[in-house]
Amino acid sequence: MSAKLIFSDIDGTLINNELKVTPKTRDAIRHQIINGNIFIPASARLPKGIMTAVGQILKVFPMIAYNGALALDETGRALITRFFEAKEAAEICRYVEEQNNGAAWNIYSGYVWYSAEKESDWVKKEESIVDVKSTKTSIEQIAKLQGVHKGLIMGEPKEIDRMQKELSKKYIDLDFVKSSPTLLEIVLKGVSKRSAVEIVAQEYGVDLKDCLAFGDNYNDEEMLRAVGHPFLMGNAPEDLKKQFKPENITLDNNHDGIAKALESIE
Template sequence: MAIQLIFSDIDGTLLQSDHQISRRTAGSVHACSQRGIPFILVSARMPGGILPLQKVLNISDPVVCYGGALILSGEEANGSRRILFQRPLRRDAVESLRHLLQSIFPDICLTLYSFNRWIVSDPSDSWVIQEQQIAGTPFETYSSILENKLPPIHKILCMGEPEQITRLQELLAEKQLLANSYKSKPTYLEITDISVNKSSAVAFICHYLGVAREQTIAFGDNYNDIDMLQAVGTGIAMANAPIQVQKAADQTTMSNDQDGISHALETLGICPSSL
């Protein structure tokens, strides 16, 4: 069955280790677009961390942000994006987590994401400074937002020392807050609503675009990509993925530093190998 839809994680998958998209990969993705095959970027990033990459790829398809908590339409004629789906955290879950950190983990830095906004409590916190330098994301402070007008929160990012992040994740599981949490790295714990995951986003996009699951493929490299790799017709892990992720996928391609996406697309005959 011909492939009609492609999903891809970003960090460690689409991007090389230097956080750039190779010319070959960009060419392969654009070739898919020219053949009418949407290439859907699926990431824990906020919209502002995804849309610029679409410009590099020369595509304008829908995007999945915050691991599926926010899905935006493709770029419209006026350059705007519509919200196709959103599932923010419950407000009581947000408040419970903030109270937990204040009382038990005061050294962990908690930040909130809402649509394309990054909300922090202390701009001088070393974790905030570090993340701002990495992502280049402008921030707002809690003090500039009235508590009774706290916007929908699509993701919470907790940053701290590895042992504290591990303890926090374990405690969240014990307390059974209505939230999902995973480590994007040893010092980062990312939290979304309990119903949010990449596989649900895949199902939503497939229905929205009218494409059968069997006509889809997905690329990923990390543990939070496993459900996405198993939700599509063909799940493809990157060679740089942990062995557990590779075993969960249908096949493994080259690494992100070896144009793994292009290699797979060419091998499957989805785009020409002359790129």
């Protein structure tokens, strides 16, 4: 069996803990591309952040960004673009600041990542991970944006859990999904990696049963369930692993889990 479309999360999946694509994983993906298949990163990252990671493998590629709110083909043409209102984004930013718990808000619109003017260690850490600098701005300016692809709240796990519950009750038109214990992603209701994968596969004329997907966390779960050949990384949360068959769990991101799985489907 040879996959036609290979979807992959980035953080905790494609890259190791040193933020690198290992040579073995890089070569395994390139081998699939040489065989005529298409590699498509599917990430919560912004497009520039996806490019810094996947650029270690190839320079031109389609992508799914912002957990599915934006998808681009290899020419940069938008296949999906789903915004929520800037007014709501600004309200959420104010809510985060009012908590006074050290959490940080982030807003993503198009190719731009906005963060608060006040310095935050959370934001600095994310900038170092994705190798992209955020644009400092005010909440007043956030409210003036034409639309928002994604919001992101960074904070301590207990605070993230509490804010997720409170915000989910107040904003029923939005989805609040954790991509890690310290990261809470915000997108328009119905936006997900799964919905994006379904649209992109249709755009390329490939049946989902012929697609592979790799992921390591809760925001990848539905994407994995959508494809014919899902692979959960060995570093995924234990309760998530229980939801998948052993044959659908590969090695962790530090031990070439993607490469191992790709070898198994040759």
